[in-house]
Each structure stands twice: as structure tokens, then as C-alpha cells.
Amino acid sequence: MNKTSKILVSIALFLFGWGAFTTSHSVQAARDPFADFLKTDCVPGAEQxxxxxxxAQKGCTxxxxxxxxxxSTTEFEGLLxxxxxxxxxxxxTLRSYSETCFDKVLEEIMFE
Known part of the structure; x- marks a missing residue:
């Protein structure tokens, strides 16, 4: 195999591996709506x-x-x-769960 062929094969394998890596992470993220809520909705909203x-991380966790x-995961996915x-x-519903937790966080901030 000449040098050009080796480079092309290496690039192809890298791209295939990268595609599999990003796909597996997307599927994994899709399986956990709780973590998605934390990362996408709750923490950014609390920071804002x-x-x-x-x-924000403490209250959202x-x-x-x-x-x-x-x-359940399925029920929460529907709610989200x-x-x-x-x-x-x-x-x-989401706000009511968050408010209880953030009340605790705010108490800790106020009485540190």
C-alpha cells in the first residue's frame, strides 16, 4: 500500500470512528431526559x-x-x-420541583 492510500484509509477510519462516537453520545443523551433537562433547561435558566x-448546578441536581x-424516564420525557x-x-410542574430545591440553595446563600 502506498503512502497516499494509507493516508486515505486512515482518514476514512477516523471519519467512521468519529461518526460512531458522536452517534453513540447522541443516543446516550437521548436516553436520559433528566440529564438533558439539567444541562439544557435548568442550569442555563438558573444562571440566567x-x-x-x-x-445553579446544586439546585438543578x-x-x-x-x-x-x-x-419514570418515559413519563418525564413526555413532561419535558x-x-x-x-x-x-x-x-x-417542573417549576414546582425546582422552586423547592432553589429555596434551599437561596437559604444557604443568605445564611452562609
Whole structure:
């Protein structure tokens, strides 16, 4: 095999491997709507509201754990989809779990 062929084979193998890697990560992320909610919705929203990253992470992890106790993965995936599609009831449900947790975070901030 000449040098050009080796380079082309290496590039092809890299691209195939990269495609498999990114696909597996996309599938894995799709399987955990709780982590998706934490990363995509909750933490950015809390930071936008003025909390530091660690405070946002703490409150959102608490909310995620509370939601995991109440909902199966499939149920939560439906709730999250409804929220993202503008369903006020779904948003209110997510907000109620988050508020309880963020009340604790704010108490810790105030009484440190």
C-alpha cells in the first residue's frame, strides 16, 4: 500500500470512528431526559436568573433527583417535551420541583 492510500484509509477510519462516537453520545443523551433537562433547561435558566454555576448546578441536581423519584424516564420525557412545546401545566410542574430545591440553595446563600 502506498503512502497516499494509507493516508486515505486512515482518514476514512477516523471519519467512521468519529461518526460512531458522536452517534453513540447522541443516543446516550437521548436516553436520559433528566440529564438533558439539567444541562439544557435548568442550569442555563438558573444562571440566567443570576445564580453562579455551582449554585445553579446544586439546585438543578436537587430538582432532577426529586423528579427522578416521581417520574419514570418515559413519563418525564413526555413532561419535558410538553414543557418545551409550551404546555403551561408541564412548565408549572417542573417549576414546582425546582422552586423547592432553589429555596434551599437561596437559604444557604443568605445564611452562609
Amino acid at each position: 436568573a443570576g445564580l453562579r454555576k455551582n449554585e 436537587c430538582a432532577m433527583n426529586s423528579l427522578k423519584k416521581k417520574y 417535551t410538553s414543557h418545551r412545546n409550551g404546555d403551561d401545566k408541564a412548565t408549572s
